[in-house]
Amino acid sequence: MSEPKKALVLLNMGGPDSLEAVEPFLCNLFSDRDLIQLPLGALLQKPFARLISHFRAKSVRENYRRIGGKSPLLHWTQRQAEETATLLGGDWLPFVAMRYWAPRAAEVVQAIRQQGIDEAVVVSLYPHYTGATTGSSIKDFKQAVAAHHPALRCRYIEDWHDWPAYLDALADCVREGLAQVPAAQRNQLQLLFSAHALPQKFIERGDPYQRHIEQTVAGVMARLDSCEHQIGYQSRSGPVRWMAPDSRELIRAAGAAGRPLLVVPVAFVSDHIETLEEIDGEFRELAEACGVPWFGRVPALNDRPSFIAALAALVRRAVSAAV
Numbered sequence: 001m002s003e004p005k006k007a008l009v010l011l012n013m014g015g016p017d018s019l020e021a022v023e024p025f026l027c028n029l030f031s032d033r034d035l036i037q038l039p040l041g042a043l044l045q046k047p048f049a050r051l052i053s054h055f056r057a058k059s060v061r062e063n064y065r066r067i068g069g070k071s072p073l074l075h076w077t078q079r080q081a082e083e084t085a086t087l088l089g090g091d092w093l094p095f096v097a098m099r100y101w102a103p104r105a106a107e108v109v110q111a112i113r114q115q116g117i118d119e120a121v122v123v124s125l126y127p128h129y130t131g132a133t134t135g136s137s138i139k140d141f142k143q144a145v146a147a148h149h150p151a152l153r154c155r156y157i158e159d160w161h162d163w164p165a166y167l168d169a170l171a172d173c174v175r176e177g178l179a180q181v182p183a184a185q186r187n188q189l190q191l192l193f194s195a196h197a198l199p200q201k202f203i204e205r206g207d208p209y210q211r212h213i214e215q216t217v218a219g220v221m222a223r224l225d226s227c228e229h230q231i232g233y234q235s236r237s238g239p240v241r242w243m244a245p246d247s248r249e250l251i252r253a254a255g256a257a258g259r260p261l262l263v264v265p266v267a268f269v270s271d272h273i274e275t276l277e278e279i280d281g282e283f284r285e286l287a288e289a290c291g292v293p294w295f296g297r298v299p300a301l302n303d304r305p306s307f308i309a310a311l312a313a314l315v316r317r318a319v320s321a322a323v
């Protein structure tokens, strides 16, 4: 007799699937008080979110226009889900639930119920824990389960920043990037691990995000031949104190020192606007303008086989730990 079907659910942020979707996507994002607490309290969060997204949409649309008019996040997350489910075997069905754009958790949980599935492993695709990303996504998914399929038994995987197979896959990406560095630049090279910034108050309240990033970087560096490296934080987006150092400051410093730079996106497991537009576009332009002699970026994990194997092993471990 075959095993009952199980759902593999990957959680991610989501991104606009057209230029028209940018403003409503931003509005969903700014409405989330786990990500950002707009002034004037919970009651006015939504109207304030509408206002901010309206004004921010113009510049954000330009960024998405430069990477082809939409976010590639759904494409990569779906591939990750499908390929991981294939590795896990025939009784697993892949699902993707996004926090701020389609497919949203409510419709995904309803689809799981309609397939007659009552067991799921739910993986946050943010390896480094903060309430702003993983915390918010899991809360959203749990609410959808309570509303639409309360009998669904879920196991949640919410922190895997030091999972050895993930570190192996990320080290593979860095090796691939290192192979692109011209020989003449190699001994002066600096690796810049660039993670998404958080407002400093998330760290002060105890979110382990920064410690997780530092542990991931240490794990990757332990797998590589020695090379000078730094950690910077990118994508600040509002008038609060953000984690430091800012990746842009480190690029300027590399320019001043005449050092070539290879950027490693960390905290993102797929290409999205911050790899394709911010690093490949804005950071490269900044590096050229401030005299960095060579600038490159390491590929994102996307559907790299070693990363898919790492995800599958993570799910298997969760299932066997629960038996």
Ligand SMILES: C=CC1=C(C)c2cc3[nH]c(cc4nc(cc5[nH]c(cc1n2)c(C)c5CCC(=O)O)C(CCC(=O)O)=C4C)c(C)c3C=C
Residues within 6 Å of the ligand: 013, 014, 015, 016, 026, 029, 035, 036, 056, 060, 071, 072, 073, 126, 130, 132, 133, 196, 197, 198, 199, 237, 267, 268, 271, 272, 273, 274
């Ligand atoms: C580890 C990943 C991420 C963290 C941490 C994170 C925190 C964070 N983000 C904002 C504000 C914005 N994020 C936006 C887009 C966006 N952010 C992430 C990842 C993390 N965010 C992703 C994957 C995406 C989607 C990218 C895509 O390709 O579509 C945006 C919208 C884009 C923009 O305006 O530049 C905003 C705004 C805050 C405030 C925050 C920490 C509290």
Ligand SMILES: [Fe+2]
Residues within 6 Å of the ligand: 196, 235
């Ligand atoms: Fe973000």
Ligand SMILES: [Fe+2]
Residues within 6 Å of the ligand: 196, 235, 237, 274
């Ligand atoms: Fe961002």
